Amino acid sequence: xxxxxxxxxxxxxxxxxxxxxxxxxxxxxxxxxxxxxxxxxxxxxxxxxxxxxxxxxxxxxxxxxxxxxxxxxxxxxxxxxxxxxxxxxxxxxxxxxxxxxxxxxxxxxxxxxxxxxxxxxxxxxxxxxxxxxxxxxxxxxxxxxxxxxxxxxxxxxxxxxxxxxxxxxxxxxxxxxxxxxxxxxxxxxxxxxxxxxxxxxxxxxxxxxxxxxxxxxxxxxxxxxxxxxxxxxxxxxxxxxxxxxxxxxxxxxxxxxxxxxxxxxxxxxxxxxxxxxxxxxxxxxxxxxxxxxxxxxxxxxxxxxxxxxxxxxxxxxxxxxxxxxxxxxxxxxxxxxxxxxxxxxxxxxxxxxxxxxxxxxxxxxxxxxxxxxxxxxxxxxxxxxxxxxxxxxxxxxxxxxxxxxxxxxxxxxxxxxxxxxxxxxxxxxxxxxxxxxxxxxxxxxxxxxxxxxxxxxxxxxxxxxxxxxxxxxxxxxxxxxxxxxxxxxxxxxxxxxxxxxxxxxxxxxxxxxxxxxxxxxxxxxxxxxxxxxxxxxxxxxxxxxxxxxxxxxxxxxxxxxxxxxxxxxxxxxxxxxxxxxxxxxx
Numbered sequence: 001x002x003x004x005x006x007x008x009x010x011x012x013x014x015x016x017x018x019x020x021x022x023x024x025x026x027x028x029x030x031x032x033x034x035x036x037x038x039x040x041x042x043x044x045x046x047x048x049x050x051x052x053x054x055x056x057x058x059x060x061x062x063x064x065x066x067x068x069x070x071x072x073x074x075x076x077x078x079x080x081x082x083x084x085x086x087x088x089x090x091x092x093x094x095x096x097x098x099x100x101x102x103x104x105x106x107x108x109x110x111x112x113x114x115x116x117x118x119x120x121x122x123x124x125x126x127x128x129x130x131x132x133x134x135x136x137x138x139x140x141x142x143x144x145x146x147x148x149x150x151x152x153x154x155x156x157x158x159x160x161x162x163x164x165x166x167x168x169x170x171x172x173x174x175x176x177x178x179x180x181x182x183x184x185x186x187x188x189x190x191x192x193x194x195x196x197x198x199x200x201x202x203x204x205x206x207x208x209x210x211x212x213x214x215x216x217x218x219x220x221x222x223x224x225x226x227x228x229x230x231x232x233x234x235x236x237x238x239x240x241x242x243x244x245x246x247x248x249x250x251x252x253x254x255x256x257x258x259x260x261x262x263x264x265x266x267x268x269x270x271x272x273x274x275x276x277x278x279x280x281x282x283x284x285x286x287x288x289x290x291x292x293x294x295x296x297x298x299x300x301x302x303x304x305x306x307x308x309x310x311x312x313x314x315x316x317x318x319x320x321x322x323x324x325x326x327x328x329x330x331x332x333x334x335x336x337x338x339x340x341x342x343x344x345x346x347x348x349x350x351x352x353x354x355x356x357x358x359x360x361x362x363x364x365x366x367x368x369x370x371x372x373x374x375x376x377x378x379x380x381x382x383x384x385x386x387x388x389x390x391x392x393x394x395x396x397x398x399x400x401x402x403x404x405x406x407x408x409x410x411x412x413x414x415x416x417x418x419x420x421x422x423x424x425x426x427x428x429x430x431x432x433x434x435x436x437x438x439x440x441x442x443x444x445x446x447x448x449x450x451x452x453x454x455x456x457x458x459x460x461x462x463x464x465x466x467x468x469x470x471x472x473x474x475x476x477x478x479x480x481x482x483x484x485x486x487x488x489x490x491x492x493x494x495x496x497x498x499x500x501x502x503x504x505x506x507x508x509x510x511x512x513x514x515x516x517x518x519x520x521x522x523x524x525x526x527x528x529x530x531x532x533x534x535x536x537x538x539x540x541x542x543x544x545x546x547x548x549x550x551x552x553x554x555x556x557x558x559x560x561x562x563x564x565x566x567x568x569x570x571x572x573x574x575x576x577x578x579x580x581x582x583x584x585x586x
Contacts, residue, residue, distance in 0.1 A: 021317045025310055033306045053258075055212050056274050056285055059219070062208040066118060067278040070181045070198050073114045074163060077124065077196045078185060083107050087126030087185065087194040097130065104132040119204045124185070125153075126194035140180075140199040141173050147197075152180055156195050160184035165279045167229045168199075169238050177202035177237050179229060202230050202237060216288035220244055223281050248273050248282040261289065403456055422459050425452040440585070443509055443516075444476040450489055450507060457493055464502040465493060472510040479585040480516065481559065487552055488520045488578045496524030496576060503575075515564075516582045523575040556582065 077083060086100045086107075108122055112134070115122070121139035125131045131144045147153060152166050161184075168178045178199050185194040209219045213232040221230040226245035228236050243264060251258055251273040259272040270287040346366060349359040403426055411419050429452040447469060454467045467489075485507070492505050500523075508519040553566040560583055570576035 018318060022314060025313050025317070029306050029310045033302060037302060052272060052285060052287070056272060056283070059209040059212060059283065060274055060276065063276055063283075064278060066200075066205075066208065069115050069118065071163065073111050073122070073198060074181070074183050074196060076111045076114065077108075077122075078183070080107055083124065084185070084187065084193060087124065087128060087130055090128050100130050101132050104130070105134075108132070108134060115198070118200060121199040123147075123197040123199065124194060125197070126185075127192070139201075140168075140178060140197075141170055142168075152182055152197070153195060156182040156184050157192065160186050160192050165281065167223065167227055167238070175201050175203060177230075179205050205230050206232060216290075218286050220284045220286060221276075221279075221281055222248065222284065229281060244284060245282075247271050248275075248284060252282075403460070418459065422456060425455045428452050429456070439482065440479040441482050442476065443471065443478050443480055443518075446480055446482075446485055447471055447507065447509070449483075450485060453486065453489060454493075465497055466502075466504040468504060468506050470506060470508045475509050475511060475516060477586065478516055480518070480582055481555065484552065484556075484580065485518060485520060488580075492520060492522045492524065492576070495527075496522045499525045511584065514584060516584045518580040518582070520578045521575065526570045526572040526574055526576055528570075528572070556580070 083104065086103050089100070104124060108124070111122065121133060121135050123131070123133040123137075123140065125144070125147060131147070133140065142150070150168075152168060155164055155166060163181060163183045166180045166182060168180050170176055170178065178201060181198040181200075183196055184192045185196060186192045210232055213219055218232055219230075220228055220233075220236075220241075222228050222241065222244050224245075226240045226242050228239055228241055228244070231237055247260065247262055247264075251260055251271070252275060254260075258274065259270060262269060262271050264271065264286055268289045270289055272285040272287075274283045274285075275281075276283055346363045347359045349356050349363070403422075407419055407422055407426075429449060450467075451469070458465075458467075489505070489507070496505075497503050503523045506519070506521045508517075508521065510517055556565050564581050564583065567579045567581075568576065569579075
């Protein structure tokens, strides 16, 4: 896990197990707590719904009783022949009109007892222009002209056979809000001769349910257009609420349940609805869920109990996890530090069964690793000896053939002195190469080999390539691997001057700090160098040795380590420099 600091990495398993367990415990605790609260809320919700449904039934009964009284009063007005005569007879004078109004007042007084339980007003209007209202129109202050042109009358005339309940708002009175029950006055032949209106103030109408409302428990009566006709929240009366209308329609489509939970006025509410067919309106009982259940379910106490249980569980989990993983953590720490002790320090075998098995297996692996390393070192040593022996035996037949042919030619020409010198150079070269079985030779011996090799090649091919030797006297007795510089001299001789007719080769040996530096520098054609290894990108044929330049570099690193070796710098047309870095050995 990347976010765990380095010093705790050996406890990675413990930390991972603990975090996963904590996550699981917290998740389960939250789930159980949430489920418990939801189940408790659902239980109280069901019980509360049953109780509140009974309350709504009582409120609905109050509405129906009022509606029954209105129906009885409207039927009495409709069946009164005297009222029909007054509303259909045309008055010729003001005296006749006053007589008609007096007659209507006497007739309506007979009907008023039907509505005596309610504070209402009654108004009748005839097509002949005769209008009469109880309470001298102070109860519902609307003029005859305004009533004739109002939407109330228009709706009544368009539905002459129905008793309509409509909302009306008057700005010229303190009350302002009214609920009007209206019906057309029509004879048996279907001729409408007037209309009647039974008016109740919204404040009086609200008394049917106000005793059942409390803060957070509200009642709304809305019509099909979504207008709030009556509510205990008086500031909302007369306003349209498409939201409440949509809730009412949604609940009406559900045949099994007459309630839902939804948002209203920015809070989660329990919304119950009853359709009042007599009024053609919806009655909604909206209860603030938090107010209804806030005191019944102590969520804070439940959360505190859950947190306590979680903390206790985490303590036991921490203790148990630590005990189980402590042995493994120690084992991981010991294994991690094994490389710092060159794999010579064995781990302790303790802890659980699995940990002991791992410790035993690791110790067995160390034993096998030590045995393998010993065998590898021995194998590498044998390999170096074999390479040196092979190198000593790999004299190029073509080189010997050409050298002997040159000696024969020189004998034929009578060059006795040159012939002797060439034979002596070949003998010395073969003696140092094949006769000396040591793995290393002195710098002086290596330089002498180079001189003999150069002398033979100059006698064969001419002295167009000059060779100069610059060897520090304090380096002559230092030991270096045998045949170290020979391959580079050979490369310079046979591949460094293919295009240039002549040039020079410098051989330089000196001490630099605790290192021995050997360089072979020429001003020949140059070559391309690999950027990764600073060695030639192509292999050249060796005139004397079968081991190439790259193998010399690998041989040095195998013997002395990766801090030593061969580096080559070259530039086309300007020459090549081979630099060999070795430790100083006497």
